[in-house]
Amino acid sequence: MTGLISKAIEVGVRQRYPRLFSPVTLGAMRLENRIVVPAIQAGFARNHDLGERFIERYAQLARGGAGMIVLEATTVHPASGPHPTMPIAYRSSDRAAFAHLAEIVEGAGCRLVAQLHHTGSSRVAADGAVERIAPSPVPDFYSGEVPRAMTPVEIDETVSAFVSAAAVFASAGFSGVEVHAAHGHLLSRFLSPHWNERTDSYGGSLHNRTRIVREIVAGVRAACGADFVVGLRITGDEGIPDGIGPAQAAAVLTDICSATPVDYVSLTQGTVAPNFGDHIPDMHYPPTPFLPLTSDLRARIGAAVPVIAVGRIRTADDAERALSEGCCDLVAMGRALIADPDLPRKARSGGEVRRCLYCNLCWGRVQAGQAGECVVNPGWGRPSPLRVTRRRRITVVGGGVAGLEAAAGIAERGHEVTLLHGPRLGGKIAAESTLPGRAELGLLVNELHRRAIAAGVGFRELPRPADADAVLAEAPDAVILATGARMPRPTLFADAESVSDVGIRELVDGIQQPRDSPLPTGDRRGVLVVVDDYHDTAVYALTELLAPDHARTVLLCTRPEIGAFVPWVGRLGIQRRLSAAGVDCVTSVVPVAWEPGALRYRSADGTLTTQPHVDRIIWATTRTPDLEIADRLTRAGVPYHVVGDASGPKTLVDAIEHARTLVADFH
Template sequence: MTGGPGGDPLAAPLTVGRHRLRNRMVMTPHLGRLPPRRLRRYVAERADGGVAMIVLPAGQGVYANPVYPLYACPGDPDGYADPDAVSFHVRDPRHRRVLLAAAHEHLVGLADAAHGGGALAVGQIHHPGAERGWDNFQPALAPSQVRGDDTGAVPHALTAAEIDDLVTGYLATATAIVAAGFDGVELHAGHGYLLNRFLSPHYNRRTDRYGGSPAGRLRLIRRILRVARAELGDRSLLGVRLTAGEEVPAGIDAAGAAGIAAGIADLVDYVNLSLGNHDGLRDGRPATAYTGSWLVPPAPAAQTARQVRAVVDVPVLVSGRITDPTIARNLVADGAADLVGLARALIADPTFPRRAVSGDDAGIVRCVACNECVRVPFSCPANPAAGREAEFDPRPAAPPAGPAPVRHRRARRRIAVVGAGPAGVEVAVGAAAAGAEVTLIEAADAVGGALRHLVGTPLLADWAPLLHRLEQRLAPLLDRPSPAGGRVVLRTGTTATADHPDLIGADLVVLATGGRPGPVGFPVDRPVLTTMDLMAGRRPPPGTPVLVVGGAERHLEPLLAADLLAGEGWPVQVCTECVDIGPDLDQRTRPAVLRRLYGRAVGFAPMSRVHRWSGGAVEVEQLFTGHRSILDAGAVVLAHGRTANDGLRAALPADLECQVVGDALAPRRLTHAVLEGARCGSALSAADRR
C-alpha cells in the first residue's frame, strides 16, 4: 500500500464511501456516560489530536423503545429517556417530535466538536438487547430466550410485529443522527448485543424468517441497512460493527464473521470488527472482554479482520487493545485492516494520532489496559485530565462578570513534597510548572513509590509505562526551569522528619507518603510477611504451603501476592472475608486474573476470617456459619490492605501549611493517587496564576 508522509501507512489518507479520512486512525465509541459539556470537550481534544474519524454512542432513541402496546407508553413530555420510565413508542409521533428532538442539541454539539478538529463524526446506534446493564423495569430483548452472559437476564423474544417497530426505531434514530450534522451512522452488531444475537447461530434459535439459516439470521440487519441507505442516501457513511468471534460452541467464529461481513458488504461503506463481550464470560466460561485487560494480547481481532478483508471490497476497521503505534502501523501495513480503532489509547493520550504520523512514537503516553477507564466515575492513571479537560486546562478561565476582585500578588511559593510516588510527582510537576520552587523528598533511591514495586511483579509488569510516564514528566523540571521559572529539586534516599530544613523553610508541605501494611489483626507465633515484603524480594521457605490473608481487601492485593508466589512454585491458598473474590476488580479484568490464578492451582476460601496462626496451623472462621476449621500453612502473607502513612503530619509545626494527598490521605487505588496529586498540582498552578 502507499503510505503517508515518510511512507507511514498510518498517515495515508483513505476514501470511505464518499468521504476522505485524513489518516487511518478512528476513535471508537466509549465514554457515553460523561455529561454533555465534558463529553464535547473530550471529543474536541481527540479531534485536535489528529484522529480521522470519531464514532460516538448516539442510539438513545432505539434502546429506550418499549415493547409494550402503544397505549401503554406514556413517555416523558420533556423528551428525556428516563431509565425508570416507559418511553414513547416508535409509532407515537412524539418519538421523533419530542424524544429524538430532545437529543438534537447534544448531538449537534458532538458533531461540531469533532468537525472543529478536522475529524469526521459518525453516530453509533447500539441496542444492548439481553446484555442491558441496567434495570428499567422492562424486559430485555433478544431474538430468542437465551440468558444474557453479563446480566443473566432471560430476555423477551421479539415478535415479528415488534421487529417491525425495531426497524422503525433504527431508521428514526439514524435520520436524527444525520440531521444533527453527523457524517454517518454505524450499527452496533457486536459484543453480544441485540443485532449480534440475531446474527448468531448460538443465540438466535428462531425458526421463522429471522432465523434458522445464515440468510434468515442476516435478514434483520440487511432490512435496517436497506431502509437506512434509502433514507440517508450515499452521502452519509453507513457502517456496521461486527463481532470477530463469540468464543462459544456453535457461535460465530472467524469464518462466520467473514460470511456475515460478505453478506452485508453491498449495503455498507465499512466494516468494524471487535472481539469479545462486556465482561469476558461466555456461557459461564472465560472468554475475551471487548475492553480486554493487560492480560489479553493486543489486537485480538486482527486475524479475523484479515479473513474479512479478503472477502469484502469495503474498508475494514479493526479495534480492541490497540495501544501501541507500532502494532497499529503493522496492522495496516500487513493488510490485516484498512483502519485501526483506538479508544483507551486516546484516553491515555489524545495526541496519539498526531504523534504517530509525525514519527514521535516515543512521546506517546501509553495505555496499559488497567481498565480504570471502564469504571464509573471515569478516570485514567496515565492521563488524569481525560474527561476533565476543562478542569486541567492551563489557560486562565475567563473572568466573571462584574468588578474584578482585588488580588495581592503572592511571591513564588517554596513547596516541599514528601513522597515521590504517583501523587507526589503529580503535585511537584504541577507546582513547578506554575513557577514554584519544589523540593521533592523520597526515602527510596528512585521515584515511583509503591508503583515501582508493583511493576516489578509478574502480574503487573505491563504497567511499567505508568512508571516511565512519571519519570518523563519529572525529568525536564530537574534539568532546567519551567517556562514559568519553577523547578524541582529531587532528594532521593532521604527520610523527611519534622525538623528537616526543606520542610521548615517551605511555604507549603504536601505529604504524599502513601500507605503502609495494616496491623496483623490476629495472634501469631512467628513473623508474617506482607505483600510489600514479597515485592522487596523476601520469600517463605521453599515449598512451604502459604496462606495469603486478604481480610476485607476487595481489590488486587491478595491476588497479586498469590500470583507472585504460585508463579514461583509455592502452594498458595487465599483466605478472604469477601463473599466473592476480588469484587472491586472491574468485571472485564477479573475473569482474566482468576483464570490465571486457577491455572496456577491457587485455592480460595471466601467468606473466611483468620483468628490465629500457631504451630503451622491457621484457625479460620466461616463467616456465614461461624464454623471454625484449621488450614495448614507454613507461612502467612498479609495482603489485607493498607493504612494511611500520615504520621509526619502531626509532628509538623502547627503554623506550617500542610496538605495530604493520595494514600497518605486514605488508601485507595493507583488512579485515585494520580488524580488527587494532579488536582493538587493544578490547584497550586491556578493559585499562582491568580
C-alpha cells in the same frame, strides 16, 4: 529554514508510517489517515445531556489528528434503558448539541460518525429498572435475567428507531453512522445462533438472523442517501458454544452485504460471557492479540469491504505493522487515544507520546456509572488549569503516583516545587510493575517523572521516610502530604514466632525482577497461604508469581469473591490465571487461629477448617493512612493538603484523580 525542517519531518513520517498516514475512502467519505477513534463510553454526559466536558473530549481528539471519530454508543430507543451518562438520539432537545459537536469535529478536518446502539438484555448485573428484551428468552451469563422475546411489532419499532437516529445525525452534519451489532447487545443476539432461538422470519437460517440488520442498513440508505456512510461493528468470535466464530462472522457479513452493502466493518471480539475481557483486552494480553482474527476475516471477505482492526493497538508502530501486513485497512486506537489524544500529531512530528497502561480502570468507572477517568491523562476532556500569578514554595512529601501527579501539576501551574521521596519513585505502583503482567504500570511512573522534570520539580531522595524536620527544613509556604498508607500486620500474627509471615507491600518492594521459570519440583516449599483482605490486582499477581515455588497455594479471601475492587473485565482474567497456576481460592473466610505449621479459618457458616503444613503466610490487609508528620506541621503553622492514599485508601485511578483535583484548585 523552518519550512525545510517541517518538510524533512514530513518525509520521515511518510517513510516510517507510509500506510498509517495515507488517505483512505469509505464509501463517499475520504479520510486523511487510517487512525480511527472507536466508540468508547466516557460517562461524561449528565442526564444524557452533552455538556462541556463531553464536547471538549471530542474536540481534543479531532485536534489531535485522528482520521475518523466514532461517537460513543448512542441509544436509539428508550427500551434500551440507557444510563444517564450515555447520549441518546431520540430526544429532540439534543439535536442542537449534536450539530455543535459535528461542527467542531468536522471543522478540524476529522470525520465524525455516530454509533447507533441498543443494549437489549446485555448486563453484567441485574438491575430490574427496565424490562429486558431480546430475540429469544435466553438467560444472560452474568445478570441471570431472562429477557422477554420481542414481538414482530417491537422489531419493526426497533428498525425504525435505528433509521430515525441515523436521520438525526445526518441532519446534524455527521458523515455517517455505525450500526452496533457486537458485544452481546441486541443486534448481535439476533445474528448469533447461541442467542437467537426464534422460529419466525428473524430466526433459524443465517439469512433470517441477519434480516434485522439488513432492514436497518437499507432503511438508513433510503433515509440518508448514498453518500452518508454506513458502517457495521460485528463480533468476529464470540467464544461461546454455538456462537459466532470467524467463519460464521464472514458468512454473516457476506449475507448482509450481498443485499445491503456497508461502507466498512469494525471487527471486535468477545461477548457478555466468561470471555468478557476479550472485547477490551488489558495489559495481561499480548499486544494486538486479535490481528490474526481480523486478518482471517479480511481474507474470507476479500477487499470489497474495508476492515477496521481493534484491540490493544498501542502505538503508531503497532498500527503501521497491522496495515503493512495486510491485516486490515484501518486501525482503531481507542484507549491509546484516551491516554494521548495527540498521538497522531505526535507520531507525525516525533513528539513524546503518553502511553496507555491498558489497566481498564477507565472502563471500570464507566461500568460503575462514573466518569471514565484516565490514569495517565486525568485531565482529558477538560481545559488545562491556568498558571498562577503568585509563585509559592511548595514541598511534596512522598514519591508515589499521587505525589508525582501533584508535584508535576503544581509546578506546571507555576509554583516552585520540591519532592521529597525514598529510593524508589512511584511507590507501590512501581513495585507492582515488577509482578507478572503488570510491567506497563511502569509507563505511568516514567510519564509522571518526565512531566515533573519538564515542569522544573526539584527531587530530593531521602534514605528513610521524610520526617517533620526534613520537611520544615525546606521552608515551604505549603506542604502536600502524599505519604500513602500502610498495611498493618494482622493481630493474629502479632506474637507468632514460628511463622514466616510478611506483608504483601514489603514483599513486593523486595522484588526487583520476576523469575522466568518456577523452582524444580523437588525444591518447592510447603503450603503458601495468602490472606486477602485487600482485594486488588497486586495480591493476585504476587500469588501467581509465588505459587509455582510451593507444593500448594491457598488464597483466603475475606469477601464472597476475589477481585472485589477490580473491574469485571479484569476480574475474569485474574480467576483464569489463578486457576492455571493451581491456586485454591477460598472465599468468605476469616483466619482465626495460628499454631506452628497450621492456620485455622472460619467460613461464613461458622465452619472451622485447619490448613496444615503451612510454610509461609503472606497477608494483605486494609490500609491505614500514614500522617505521622501532620501534627508537627500544624503546630509549626505550615498549611498542608493531603492527597492520595494518605487521605484514605484509593484505587490507582482515584488517587490520580484526587491529585488532579487538588492541582486544579491549588493557588
